[in-house]
Amino acid sequence: MTPAPHRLAVAKHRAALRAGFAAWPEREAPPAALGDYRWTHDLILSTWVQAAEARPPADGLEYRVGRSGGGFDRLAFRDLGPSAALAPETPIDTSLALNRRGDGPTIDIPIPWYGAGMSYGSVSEQVMLARARAAQRWNTFTSTGEGGYPESLVAYRDHVITQIATGMFGVREETIQYARLVEFKYAQGAKPGLGGHLLGDKATVAVARMRESVPWVSLFSPFPFHSVYSVEDHRKHVDWIRTVNPRALVSVKVSTPTDIDMVAVGSFYAGAHILHVDGAYGGTGAAPEIAKKNIAMPIEFAIPKVHRYLTSEGIRDQLVVMASGGIRSAYDIAKAIALGADGCILGTVELVALGCTRCSNCERGRGCPFGLTTTDPELSLLIEPEWGAERLHRLYTSFRDQLCEILRRLGLRSVRELRGRTDLLVYRGDGSGPGGDR
Amino acid sequence: MTAEVYHRYHIPTAPAPDAANHPSRFVVRVDRLKLASLLLRELVHYRADLGVVLSRPCLYGVFSGPVGGFAPRSKMCVGCLRCTVQYPDMVRVLPNPARRRLGDRYFTPDAVDTVLYEASTGRVPVRGAGYRGPFAGDGWDGLWTDMSEIVRPTRDGIHGREFISTAVDLGWRPDFLQWDESGRVVGDVPRLVRLPIPYLFDVMPSSLESVELYDVLAAAAARLDGLAFVPMAYAVGATALGGHHVAPVVRRHEIDRAAGSGLNPRVAALDGWEPQAYRRLTALWPDALIAVRHGFDLDPVEAVNHGVPILHLVADYHGRAGGRFVAEALRQAHDRLVRDGSRERVTVIASGGLTSAEHAPKAILCGADAVALDLPLAVALQAEFEGECRAREQAALRLGRFDHAWGVQRVVNLIGSWRDQVLEVLGAMGLREIRRLRGEVGRLMLAAELEQEAFAGIEGFGGMP
Numbered sequence: 063m064t065p066a067p068h069r070l071a072v073a074k075h076r077a078a079l080r081a082g083f084a085a086w087p088e089r090e091a092p093p094a095a096l097g098d099y100r101w102t103h104d105l106i107l108s109t110w111v112q113a114a115e116a117r118p119p120a121d122g123l124e125y126r127v128g129r130s131g132g133g134f135d136r137l138a139f140r141d142l143g144p145s146a147a148l149a150p151e152t153p154i155d156t157s158l159a160l161n162r163r164g165d166g167p168t169i170d171i172p173i174p175w176y177g178a179g180m181s182y183g184s185v186s187e188q189v190m191l192a193r194a195r196a197a198q199r200w201n202t203f204t205s206t207g208e209g210g211y212p213e214s215l216v217a218y219r220d221h222v223i224t225q226i227a228t229g230m231f232g233v234r235e236e237t238i239q240y241a242r243l244v245e246f247k248y249a250q251g252a253k254p255g256l257g258g259h260l261l262g263d264k265a266t267v268a269v270a271r272m273r274e275s276v277p278w279v280s281l282f283s284p285f286p287f288h289s290v291y292s293v294e295d296h297r298k299h300v301d302w303i304r305t306v307n308p309r310a311l312v313s314v315k316v317s318t319p320t321d322i323d324m325v326a327v328g329s330f331y332a333g334a335h336i337l338h339v340d341g342a343y344g345g346t347g348a349a350p351e352i353a354k355k356n357i358a359m360p361i362e363f364a365i366p367k368v369h370r371y372l373t374s375e376g377i378r379d380q381l382v383v384m385a386s387g388g389i390r391s392a393y394d395i396a397k398a399i400a401l402g403a404d405g406c407i408l409g410t411v412e413l414v415a416l417g418c419t420r421c422s423n424c425e426r427g428r429g430c431p432f433g434l435t436t437t438d439p440e441l442s443l444l445i446e447p448e449w450g451a452e453r454l455h456r457l458y459t460s461f462r463d464q465l466c467e468i469l470r471r472l473g474l475r476s477v478r479e480l481r482g483r484t485d486l487l488v489y490r491g492d493g494s495g496p497g498g499d500r
Numbered sequence: 501m502t503a504e505v506y507h508r509y510h511i512p513t514a515p516a517p518d519a520a521n522h523p524s525r526f527v528v529r530v531d532r533l534k535l536a537s538l539l540l541r542e543l544v545h546y547r548a549d550l551g552v553v554l555s556r557p558c559l560y561g562v563f564s565g566p567v568g569g570f571a572p573r574s575k576m577c578v579g580c581l582r583c584t585v586q587y588p589d590m591v592r593v594l595p596n597p598a599r600r601r602l603g604d605r606y607f608t609p610d611a612v613d614t615v616l617y618e619a620s621t622g623r624v625p626v627r628g629a630g631y632r633g634p635f636a637g638d639g640w641d642g643l644w645t646d647m648s649e650i651v652r653p654t655r656d657g658i659h660g661r662e663f664i665s666t667a668v669d670l671g672w673r674p675d676f677l678q679w680d681e682s683g684r685v686v687g688d689v690p691r692l693v694r695l696p697i698p699y700l701f702d703v704m705p706s707s708l709e710s711v712e713l714y715d716v717l718a719a720a721a722a723r724l725d726g727l728a729f730v731p732m733a734y735a736v737g738a739t740a741l742g743g744h745h746v747a748p749v750v751r752r753h754e755i756d757r758a759a760g761s762g763l764n765p766r767v768a769a770l771d772g773w774e775p776q777a778y779r780r781l782t783a784l785w786p787d788a789l790i791a792v793r794h795g796f797d798l799d800p801v802e803a804v805n806h807g808v809p810i811l812h813l814v815a816d817y818h819g820r821a822g823g824r825f826v827a828e829a830l831r832q833a834h835d836r837l838v839r840d841g842s843r844e845r846v847t848v849i850a851s852g853g854l855t856s857a858e859h860a861p862k863a864i865l866c867g868a869d870a871v872a873l874d875l876p877l878a879v880a881l882q883a884e885f886e887g888e889c890r891a892r893e894q895a896a897l898r899l900g901r902f903d904h905a906w907g908v909q910r911v912v913n914l915i916g917s918w919r920d921q922v923l924e925v926l927g928a929m930g931l932r933e934i935r936r937l938r939g940e941v942g943r944l945m946l947a948a949e950l951e952q953e954a955f956a957g958i959e960g961f962g963g964m965p
Binding site: 070071075082083089094095096098099101130131132133135136137140248249252254255256259285286316317319320342344345346347348352354356357358359360362365367401410417418419420421422423426427428431432435441484485487488491 | 526542546549551552555557558559560578579580581582584585586587588592593594595614624625626627628629630631632633634635636637641644645646647648649857858862921924925927928929930942943945947950951953954955957958959960961962
């Protein structure tokens with residue numbers, strides 16, 4: 063039996079951690095072992111700053127790009143000069159309409175992003191609550207992931223996407239009926255072609271109860287849906303949702319194979335409102351290392367492919383394309399939209415805002431030592447939902463302000479005007495290429 | 501009546517922990533004075549509640565030794581950094597400088613770590629938090645494999661109910677079969693050796709060669725039902741352990757020695773290409789498939805025209821093959837054979853520059869039928885690099901003493917892990933057998949091509965050379 067959490071000890075560590083999150087960005091040198099190519103120590107520390115101060119750091123930390131040497135890290139926005147820019151306080155429309163088919167309810171969100179699916183079991187209930195509260199505050203969404211729908215989330219159901227994944231964990235009529243937006247997860251960028259992984263150490267009694275599985279036994283979700291082998295089968299899935307919950311919009315989450323353009327068209331004709339394209343370099347959960355970089359393509363390459371093909375098919379304006387899989391900053395969001403997405407879906411960056419150091423030990427033993435990707439009763443208390451929601455709120459504030467600033471510099475009044483504007487991007491080569499705003 | 505025995509190919513992995521001391525990833529340093537001061541403050545603040553005062557930030561036991569944080573156990577550190585985030589002035593977690601001596605520029609310390617994990621456990625490395633490395637890169641890192649959204653076989657079946665074949669055929673097959681009027685096959689018939697795995701074992705770097713090492717490889721090949729290439733000088737002894745799982749590699753001047761060896765292999769290799777020597781070796785072992793082991797500068801069509809059934813094309817340990825990377829060299833060799841119409845008459849085995857599990861399916865996508873592993877086998881046995889290891893003859897590696905059974909299990913574990921990983925790739929692609937992967941460049945994504953397609957027209961993008 064799991065011992066009761068020592069609440070005083072938890073409080074001690076929680077206070078020390080929060081002090082550390084504030085202290086490290088102020089220090090001259092970052093922790094020596096922090097960061098990697100995609101998430102540099104500067105990006106991690108600057109995300110902590112934004113989550114605390116609702117603005118990007120002003121002390122030289124690089125908060126816009128990493129140093130992966132490709133994709134978003136090689137792109138920048140053109141410097142059009144002051145004559146093209148809008149006045150500093152010019153109002154900018156960053157809203158996004160999630161239904162362009164005209165066949166159901168209208169849902170507009172005020173920012174072109176929402177939260178990615180992270181399941182109960184892969185993350186704690188406290189983290190899910192923090193994300194749901196932030197989503198409610200911003201009138202956007204977060205997602206259940208595929209681990210079920212904790213009762214505590216029901217109060218936020220207008221801002222929670224019910225995800226239906228191949229494991230079908232926690233998928234019941236009522237959880238579908240809660241949602242304004244239902245997402246089918248066909249595949250995920252972190253492990254394209256594989257189902258979700260929840261290793262045995264994290265399948266606690268509470269998690270197993272939620273998933274109706276056996277405690278402490280690893281759960282490897284199937285791939286793909288056993289009921290879907292064609293666009294017509296997929297159409298039946300969408301019809302199923304519409305029967306159970308006619309007021310819900312339907313999103314389809316797919317990964318990035320060579321034929322992602324055809325998948326996009328198929329999803330549209332199956333009735334999807336949103337195509338969620340999840341690139342190969344994201345992901346928050348456990349994944350075989352071989353699947354992380356070797357299978358399917360990065361999101362930066364998939365977005366233009368989908369955008370152009372949908373445009374050539376004449377259906378681009380009816381399908382909302384949301385991009386995920388390695389979106390780390392407001393600049394990544396803006397670049398993804400300039401490449402052709404309508405908006406983005408955020409996962410890892412939200413966890414970093416809550417204190418993740420990207421140590422990759424999420425799946426090990428009791429789970430995340432920062433209380434994020436864990437259901438350990440003591441560790442998960444390191445995150446208080448209200449504290450987490452406030453961190454995410456401030457991160458969102460910083461991101462929106464930066465997005466508005468980018469748009470003003472480009473002379474655009476709405477984020478919708480940015481979509482597909484690759485003419486506003488420059489390629490930086492090895493970093494010594496043409497200038498521009500990263 | 502013949503008793504039928506059900507047999508499903510399975511690799512029996514078992515724990516085989518590192519034998520030699522392996523440098524930890526991190527070094528943890530604690531300022532003891534500050535720790536003592538913190539403990540005193542907390543004793544007062546928490547009124548000597550030791551449950552709180554001694555509660556440590558580490559989940560992995562770094563501070564759980566007899567004197568806690570006063571003697572941190574770096575070996576147990578996983579680099580989560582919680583301790584240093586919590587106590588910036590007191591704890592430092594540093595990358596271990598001793599790791600620089602692991603591997604070399606090509607076989608990186610991280611790749612060494614991965615192979616050691618695979619050899620220790622036989623398991624598929626699984627970690628959280630997405631990909632951490634460069635966007636793309638040279639060599640294998642510029643290639644990605646495709647996946648399919650709606651596929652068979654299913655993910656829940658690839659390690660269980662459903663079967664994905666990793667079997668490969670070595671040898672020669674005619675372009676077509678001929679039958680006489682009574683339905684009997686006349687003329688040429690395929691001459692094939694089927695292996696259940698696409699991983700063969702190549703000869704080892706000269707600095708490591710020993711009877712003991714080849715004994716391990718031969719025994720592991722036998723356990724896996726695979727095939728180990730073993731130099732003629734070691735083949736007799738190794739054959740005693742590996743039986744027909746050993747393929748002697750014979751240099752031209754060793755053919756007479758081979759004649760007196762008493763060996764009767766099912767596969768052998770001529771080291772280097774020389775038609776007359778090839779004919780002599782073929783005459784010596786008429787029942788064997790005689791491969792030719794050569795660099796990528798060999799014209800594959802010429803060898804095939806001489807009846808060579810197996811080409812073992814070898815790049816250096818950094819994957820360089822005459823100014824090209826092995827992936828490109830393989831694609832060219834495969835393409836040359838396809839254009840000549842002779843691709844099905846020969847098996848291509850690739851070696852060199854294959855250091856991680858993902859490299860094998862990528863090599864097969866580029867046109868190899870199978871791969872023969874070299875340095876990863878040595879690393880699995882905890883061989884240490886002494887400088888850059890590029891060429892087989894010059895590469896300086898050191899191998900400590902090891903137990904035969906331990907060595908065999910380490911190699912078996914490595915192959916078990918790599919096979920499970922290739923199953924993940926095949927499952928994601930919707931392929932039921934690895935033979936269908938060969939040369940399937942339509943399912944290979946080239947980073948440079950994708951970047952061209954995505955970014956063409958963006959100011960400053962130069963495109964592909």
